Amino acid sequence: EPEVTQTPSHQVTQMGQEVILRCVPISNHLYFYWYRQILGQKVEFLVSFYNNEISEKSEIFDDQFSVERPDGSNFTLKIRSTKLEDSAMYFCAAGGLAQTQYFGPGTRLLVL
Amino acid sequence: GIQVEQSPPDLILQEGANSTLRCNFSDSVNNLQWFHQNPWGQLINLFYIPSGTKQNGRLSATTVATERYSLLYISSSQTTDSGVYFCAVSPGGFKTIFGAGTRLFVKA
Numbered sequence: 001e002p003e004v005t006q007t008p009s010h011q012v013t014q015m016g017q018e019v020i021l022r023c024v025p026i027s028n029h030l031y032f033y034w035y036r037q038i039l040g041q042k043v044e045f046l047v048s049f050y051n052n053e054i055s056e057k058s059e060i061f062d063d064q065f066s067v068e069r070p071d072g073s074n075f076t077l078k079i080r081s082t083k084l085e086d087s088a089m090y091f092c093a094a095g096g097l098a099q100t101q102y103f104g105p106g107t108r109l110l111v112l
Numbered sequence: 113g114i115q116v117e118q119s120p121p122d123l124i125l126q127e128g129a130n131s132t133l134r135c136n137f138s139d140s141v142n143n144l145q146w147f148h149q150n151p152w153g154q155l156i157n158l159f160y161i162p163s164g165t166k167q168n169g170r171l172s173a174t175t176v177a178t179e180r181y182s183l184l185y186i187s188s189s190q191t192t193d194s195g196v197y198f199c200a201v202s203p204g205g206f207k208t209i210f211g212a213g214t215r216l217f218v219k220a
Contacts, residue, residue, distance in 0.1 A: 033208070043210040048207070055206045058207065089153060100145065100157055102157060103157070105153075106154070
């Protein structure tokens with residue numbers, strides 16, 4: 001199966017700090033996604049990204065969140081000022097519209 | 113918005129048993145996927161199946177789009193099948209909605 005990689009695997013941060021989560025998607029895919037999963041709960045869509053811009057976002061994806069693909073390979077999710085409730089597993093996915101999405105292993109974020 | 117309901121929420125099987133997991137969705141979709149989340153948290157895509165039937169080894173899936181449901185069949189279950197099975201749909205556009213999952217435990 002094609003591989004999506006994410007770094008770091010775990011991150012612990014203090015409330016109010018900025019965090020950047022990184023993803024290296026599959027090179028020949030054009031659509032990229034971020035999801036989060038709070039412990040024990042279902043996976044929630046955050047944002048999709050296509051052609052260097054956000055194509056769709058959920059109500060969770062407020063002004064504290066941003067995404068970019070700065071160098072054509074890495075795909076990043078930034079949380080500007082973390083809150084306790086941002087603690088979750090964050091997954092990056094790559095795929096196509098109306099096609100299979102391949103998920104990375106996730107970054108487990110803990111906000112203290 | 114679209115609702116995705118999975119049943120049963122929890123399932124315990126003896127190794128070697130067969131099972132059927134169900135996903136109901138409340139509106140038409142153009143994309144349906146089944147995922148397995150293993151005990152380490154990784155999400156593995158099992159099937160992309162907006163309609164029809166597919167098989168992959170001991171797993172198969174059927175989606176009846178006109179009746180808004182999908183079924184995942186696991187035959188001859190193994191302990192490594194344990195984990196959470198998610199159904200995820202896209203009603204249109206890019207947003208993907210996950211169900212709450214079926215938590216499966218296969219006993220040796």
